Amino acid sequence: MLDTANNIALTFEQQQPPQKRHSILTNLNYALEDIARHATQYKIDTEQRAFCDKLTQLTNRHTFLEHIEEQLTIDDKSIHSALLFIDLDGFKKVNDSFGHSFGDEILIQVAERLKSIVRSNKLNVHSSPNNIEKNLARLGGDEFTIFLHNIVDAEFAVSIAKYVLTELERDFILGNKTIKISASIGIALYPESAGKPVTLVQLADVAMFRAKKDGRGIYKVYSPEMGSQLRRYHYLLEEMRLAITSNNFYLTFQPIIHVDGCIISYFEALVRWQHPIEGVIAPTEFIPIAEESNQILPLGDWILTEACRQMFAWYNAGMKKTKISVNVSVIQLKHRPIHQWVMNTLLSTGLPPSALMLEITESCFLDVSDDIIHELEKLREEGICIAIDDFGTGFSSLSILATLPVDVLKIDRMFVNEATNSIKYKKILKSIIDMAQQLNLKVVAEGIEDIIQLELLKSLGVKHIQGFLISPPESSINIGTKVLTQKSNHLAHNGLGVWQPKPSSIISRVS
CATH class of the missing domain: 3.30.70.270 (Reverse transcriptase/Diguanylate cyclase domain)
Structure with missing residues (x-):
């Protein structure tokens, strides 16, 4: 019996040698007590492994x-x-x-x-x-x-x-x-x-x-409303995957002009989704889904290539001093070798680096590594412009501007909207413009929708403007018709197109 007990104890790797001073019966009793104790601990350990998460020891x-x-x-x-x-x-x-x-x-x-x-x-x-x-x-x-x-x-x-x-x-x-x-x-x-x-x-x-x-x-x-939103999210995510491979996306282009003479500084490429059943799906709905799901990576590849391809066509047609601007998300910055990605795209499309601008939302710079900053610096050395989009909404400290590799500040439309009605916002707007000028950065005001905003910006020294007052995003065909067919000395001699806003009363104020 003692040998049997010892063999059982051995299965628990807990065999104890018998004590010579005790009788066989006493040693057997000690062995059985050890077996019972180890069996109980074994049961607890087994439960722990079966019912608990191994790392945290919480219930699985x-x-x-x-x-x-x-x-x-x-x-x-x-x-x-x-x-x-x-x-x-x-x-x-x-x-x-x-x-x-x-x-x-x-x-x-x-x-x-x-x-x-x-x-x-x-x-x-x-x-x-x-x-x-x-x-x-x-x-x-x-x-x-x-x-x-x-x-x-x-x-x-x-x-x-x-x-x-x-x-x-x-x-x-x-x-x-x-x-x-x-x-x-x-x-x-x-x-x-x-x-x-x-x-x-x-x-x-x-x-x-x-x-x-x-x-x-x-x-x-x-709430039940959340469930319908989640179903919509997953529906659009699946449809987006199909749309990327089915060419259901297209680009529009919004001009950014100089207030003196309406000279086109650059075009911002904006992606649109033409769904075969729902029609046009707003970017405010599908872009967040693309970023959260990383579908922005294949979509962003297409956008950059298509924008550069179109700008190369305009470049060859005479717009040699005009740039194309493409938005880049923080997801792309982290998952794409940004310098290699951009330069390979330029090489494949034939567009010179000097004709490209990358727009990066201000908040992105709060979450990028030194390696990414270095990659952006390399792009600037190649001749590519870097712009901070939605400026004024994301920094905890403006001092970071001193180290960022940027050329252009795009002032968020919120500041422009509020500055027409608030003295404080007007002062903030002026301080941003003054700071940019001290840092030799070009300032672009976006979201300009009425004459009052335009006159305010001109009085504060802003030279480059973008918004529906000047033009909504246009198709490449409309831009070609309006810019390339016009009789303009700028385009012929300087490689710069002119974008005349409508109605004519605006032209006199911009010029």
């Missing part, structure tokens, strides 16, 4: 859903519950910047903070020998969830969501580094939103997606 997705199913089956529909879907903001950047081991440590610390929140608010439910918390789980990646059972009303769920947001906004300390992240939270209510665990998770995920879209670091409670 499968166990969490089973637990919710049990709770919702036991209780009737008069008892209200809620599910919080928590997704970290900026976690990918942590992994990219510091490595996955660093990111894993962040996830462990997040789990500990969430455990503390569950305990301090008495939300915990322990239903196993090793005290696995069933109401808190890691769903995968940087996604976590909390189940709030038998709550009084939705406001309680909101209060917990606010608590979670506050706790996750606190600094994370890893060695000598301080990391700041936040979270977006979606809330789905039972039985108002859904009656099944999987559906609750899905709808809370939809609400979280809305929180991400509306600015991050906030919470949203699911």
Whole structure:
């Protein structure tokens, strides 16, 4: 019997040598006690591996859903519950910047903070020998969830969501580094939103997606309207993939002119989507989807190539001093070797670098690496112009302008709109213009829609303007007809086209 007990103990790698001073029966008793203790620990460890996430030791997705199913089956529909879907903001950047081991440590610390929140608010439910918390789980990646059972009303769920947001906004300390992240939270209510665990998770995920879209670091409670928006999102995403390969996109071109003589400085290439069933889909709807899904990469490739191809045709027709401007997103900056990408496109289309301008939204510069800045500097050395678009809406400090490789500031239309009615905004606008002039940067005012705005900008010294007052975006055919067929000494002798706005009363004011 003692040999049998020792063999069993050996399976746990815990065999103890018999003590000579004890009898065989006593040694057998000790061996059985060890086996029982190790068997219990083995059961707990097995549960831990089966029911818990390996990294954070939180309940895993499968166990969490089973637990919710049990709770919702036991209780009737008069008892209200809620599910919080928590997704970290900026976690990918942590992994990219510091490595996955660093990111894993962040996830462990997040789990500990969430455990503390569950305990301090008495939300915990322990239903196993090793005290696995069933109401808190890691769903995968940087996604976590909390189940709030038998709550009084939705406001309680909101209060917990606010608590979670506050706790996750606190600094994370890893060695000598301080990391700041936040979270977006979606809330789905039972039985108002859904009656099944999987559906609750899905709808809370939809609400979280809305929180991400509306600015991050906030919470949203699911509503049916969000579901229709998500379906629209996925529908357009699939249609966009087809449209890229089916040539359903086309470019329009909006002129930017000099206020003296209406000389065309450059054309901004603007993408449009002609859907075979819905007609024209607004860029404000499909561009955000393209950026969030990375479809902006193949779409952006097409835009740059098509814009350069068209400008090469105009260049050969006489517009040798006019540029084409193409918008570049932060996604493209991060995922394309920007210098090589642009130069290869110019080489394939034949367009000289001096005829190209890249417009980058101001907020993009807050999230780009030194390597990307270096790539942009190389493009400028090639003769390509770099413009900051929507200037005035994204910087925490204007001093960064001293290090950015830019040639042009495009003042956001909000400043132009407000400056006509507000003295403070007028002063801000003037300070931006003065600063740009001190830095030898060209200033372009966008979104000009009426004469009052135009006269104000001229009085402040702005020379280059863009907007519907001058011209809406036009097709390449209309531009060719208007610019290339006109009898203009500028085009013939200087390679510069002229764009005469309508009506004629505007011309006299611009000229």
